[in-house]
Structure formats: structure tokens, C-alpha cells
Amino acid sequence: MKKYSTFILLFACMLFIKSSPVFSADKLLVGVLGASGRTGVHIIDQLKQRDVDIRAFSRRIEGIDDSASLSWVFADVTDEESLNEAFKDVDIIISAIGAAGGDTSETVDYYGTINIVASAKKNKVKQIIYMSSIGAGGAENISTVILNLLADKTMKWKALAEDEIxxxxxxxxxxxxxxxxxxxxxxxxxxxxxxxxxxWIPREDVAAVLIESIFKDGAKNKTFEVINDDSLPVDAWRNEFDSLELNQFGVIASGELPTRYWLMPLLVLIAIIYLIRRRRARKLNHSL
Ligand SMILES: NC(=O)c1ccc[n+]([C@@H]2O[C@H](COP(=O)([O-])OP(=O)(O)OC[C@H]3O[C@@H](n4cnc5c(N)ncnc54)[C@H](OP(=O)(O)O)[C@@H]3O)[C@@H](O)[C@H]2O)c1
Structure with a gap:
């Protein structure tokens, strides 16, 4: 019986060693939040081409196998405890999370980011690379106003998440x-x-920019928008990080309707009411 239990123990150890990649101490460990998402899968694919170790985070890790230089670890950004464990020894966090399936942008983007930052501080993370969205710094843009009105103030929560970072x-x-x-x-x-x-920009291109931001000093402490432009050479952007400025992030979308969106219609309405009343008063005077 003792012989069998020793054999089972040895077999279990072999399985564990097989499924847990051995990470090198001198390589960067990059943690990817949203690794299972539509952008996240490209981040993981492209990171595999780089000389880094990868820790992919998801709330659904059952049945996903680890592979060389890649391990899957449970993390839920709404639960700071799970992040405290998950971020151990991580050097860089890339986040491509997004609210889905009944979760709100407020819970995932905003409160999730508060947890990410708190846990990153505890774990002495060296850089947070965050996938936000055009519009988070465009409080006056019509597209931002519409998204805030119709989609749970998404831009407001992304903007506040950015500020937290x-x-x-x-x-x-x-x-x-x-x-x-x-x-x-x-x-x-x-x-x-x-x-x-x-x-517009494809998810694979966004993944490439997020990853390049690890390796370019000029990407540090910058906030910037990315879109495709067919007038530019395909790879020229890789040398553009240095020309980005610090502290340039537009006007943070507060979620409130900007003054110009309600002031002008209000003035027009007042003018119409005034004209109608004046016309009615004139008609009344004529009929007397
Ligand atoms: N659609 C657009 O045109 C557009 C434009 C600009 C920016 N964006 C933004 O880009 C981001 C990525 O978009 P996408 O379409 O690639 O994402 P997606 O496919 O919807 O994936 C979302 C990811 O977020 C993760 N996630 C959600 N809630 C989480 C939680 N509580 N804890 C941990 N992980 C959580 C999911 O992981 P698990 O479920 O595995 O845990 C999933 O991997 C989003 O924030 C989106 O708003 C979108």
C-alpha cells in the first residue's frame, strides 16, 4: 500500500512539474488581464514571440493548459484579494479587460482598476499598460457624449480608471x-x-502597440490614441513613442452633458417660446 502511495505521489509531482512552466529569474514576467478576450488572445500570441515569461489572467481557467513560458492564473478585478495573489512577482501588467455579460463599466473598468492599482503597488509592479478607448479624454466629442448617454457612462468610467492609473x-x-x-x-x-x-484599428494592431510599450522608454507615462492610417508606412509607429508628450490626455469625460450640448438648444427653445407668445399677443391685440 505504502509502495502504491509513493508511486501516486511521484506521479502527481511529475504532472505538476509538467503543467507548471519553469520561469527564468532574469526574464520579465508580464501579467495579462483580459488574456481570454478578443484583444487579449493577440496579446498572448504576440508576447510568445518575445523573450518574456507570461502570466495570463482569467476568471475561467478550468481546463486551460499552461505551456512553455505561459501560465494561466485566476484573477477577478472586482476581488482585490485575488489580484494580490495573482500579481506576485509580476513585473509588467497589461490590461485589456472589458465589462461583459451583465457587469458594468463602473464595476469592471473603474472599481476594477482601483483594485489593479492597489494590488500592483503592493506587488511593486514596474509598469501598468492599460487599454482604454478613444473618447475617454474627449468629454466634448459627440461620440463620447452619446456613449455616456446610451452605454452606462462607459467613457466616464474609462476616464476615471485612466486617472487612477x-x-x-x-x-x-x-x-x-x-x-x-x-x-x-x-x-x-x-x-x-x-x-x-x-x-478604426484592428485588435492585433492594438496588441502590438501595447506590447511595444514594454520595450520603449518613450512610452512611459504617456496617454495616446491609436488608429489606422493608410498614408503611413506599416511599421513607422514603432519609432513614434519618443515624440509623445507627458501630461497630454485631453478633457476627462465626467459623464455630465457638456454645456454646449444643452445651452444652445435651451436658448433656441426659449427664443421659440418667446416668438410664439409674441405672435399670440399680437393676434389678441388685433382681435380687440
Ligand atoms: N469595441 C470597440 O470598438 C472598442 C474600442 C476601443 C476600446 N475598446 C475597449 O477595449 C477593451 C478590450 O475589448 P475586447 O473586445 O478585446 O474585450 P473582450 O473580448 O470583451 O474581453 C474582455 C476581457 O475582460 C475580462 N474580464 C471581464 N471582467 C473581468 C473581471 N471582473 N476580472 C478579470 N477579467 C475580466 C474577460 O476575461 P474572463 O471572462 O476570462 O475573466 C475578457 O478576457 C474593452 O475595455 C473595450 O471597452 C473597445
């Missing part, structure tokens, strides 16, 4: 993509700041 004291890179569609690696990528443009 910018004010964390942890080196950061905040990437704001345009609409996520298109043919990957087929067009140049335009960087912009101040949230003044609209456009």
Missing part, C-alpha cells in the same frame, strides 16, 4: 484605440494625443 505613481502607458475592426498589420498606425480624432 495616472495618479498611482506607478509608471504607466495608456493606449486609447479607435473602433476595433480591420485587417491587421496592413496599414500604418497613427498616434495622437488630446483625444481629437476618430478612426
Amino acid at each position: 495616472r495618479n498611482s505613481g506607478i509608471p504607466f502607458t495608456i493606449v486609447r484605440p479607435g473602433g476595433l475592426v480591420g485587417e491587421p498589420f496592413s496599414q500604418g498606425i497613427k498616434f495622437s494625443q488630446g483625444d481629437k480624432l476618430l478612426g
